[in-house]
Amino acid sequence: MYTTMEYYSNVFPYIYINMIKVGELSGSLTNSLEQAIKYLDDSADINKKVKKVLVPNIIQFVVLTLLLVIGTLVIVPYIQGIFDSVGSSAKIPEITMCFFNFINNIGKVWYIPVALILGTVGGIVFYINTPKGKYNFHYFKYTMPIFGKLIYSLDFSRFIKAMLLNLNNGMRIQDSLDVSKNVVKNYVFLSMVETSINNILIGQSWIEPFEKSGLSSPMIIEMLKIGMQTDLSEMMNKLVEYMEIDIQNILDKIMKVFPQLVYSVVGVMLILFVLIVFVPILEVYTGTFLFDAAGI
DSSP states (O other), X not given: OHHHHHTTTTTSOHHHHHHHHHHHHHTOHHHHHHHHHHHHHHHHHHHHHHHHHHHHHHHHHHHHHHHHHHHHHHHHHHHHHHHHHTTOOOOOOHHHHHHHHHHHHHHHTTHHHHHHXXXXXXXXXXXXXXXXXXXXXXXXXXXXXXXXXXXXXXXXXXXXXXXXXXXXXXXXXXXXXHHHGGGOOOHHHHHHHHHHHHHHHTTOOSSHHHHHHSOSOHHHHXXXXXXXXXXXXXXXXXXXXXXXXHHHHHHHHHHHHHHHHHHHHXXXXXXXXXIIIIHHHHHHHHTHHHHHHTTO
């Protein structure tokens, strides 16, 4: 079935195709399908939680940015006109004028920042599409703040589950590693698996690459080492249970920290809006500039 699905890769994601492949090659298609469904549900749940926090705050950020820029461009000339019409020497706050001048200067040479942004984005995309760039980008995904540990834990859990299916159906560790590696698309993870396979060929530990990477927690490494000395399949079952709890704990921490970071960014934009746009409006509303115009 997986070979047919490969012809329709635009419909079936890479991860699902390889989960089905593991199930068919190991003779545990039912379990593999259950894993694919669970992975889909977990991914949808994570995306839903992240969007619930991210989307409203992104909208607020965009709206505040537009209000800040448009408000500055409209309010500053209007207020300055009021001051001039009554002969007041009152001045618009310095922070407002600095931002106004900055926006005006950007507007005059808009093509320069646009070119810089497009050039930077194009350079990054080009670099990521090179082998070295793609490897470094995939490594960044595992080490990035907030989400890195979660991404690696999900990949490692999926890999261990696939490997467990193969081991339970009588595959050797080397063959199990080779078949299971395709459920993960990250180049860094794939390089660790390839090193593990090579280690087995030269009589060394297949766990060593995961340990040296520093990405796996000491608990996971110790559980695998104990499994090699006792019953690997049984220990992997316990490892899967442990990782599911660990992933949930990581997700809970993210959902506590992530909203605070997003709210902080929106809060900074709100403060800037008050200082740059609202304070000059308040000054006009209170009419203090009229005392200056009257020489009081």
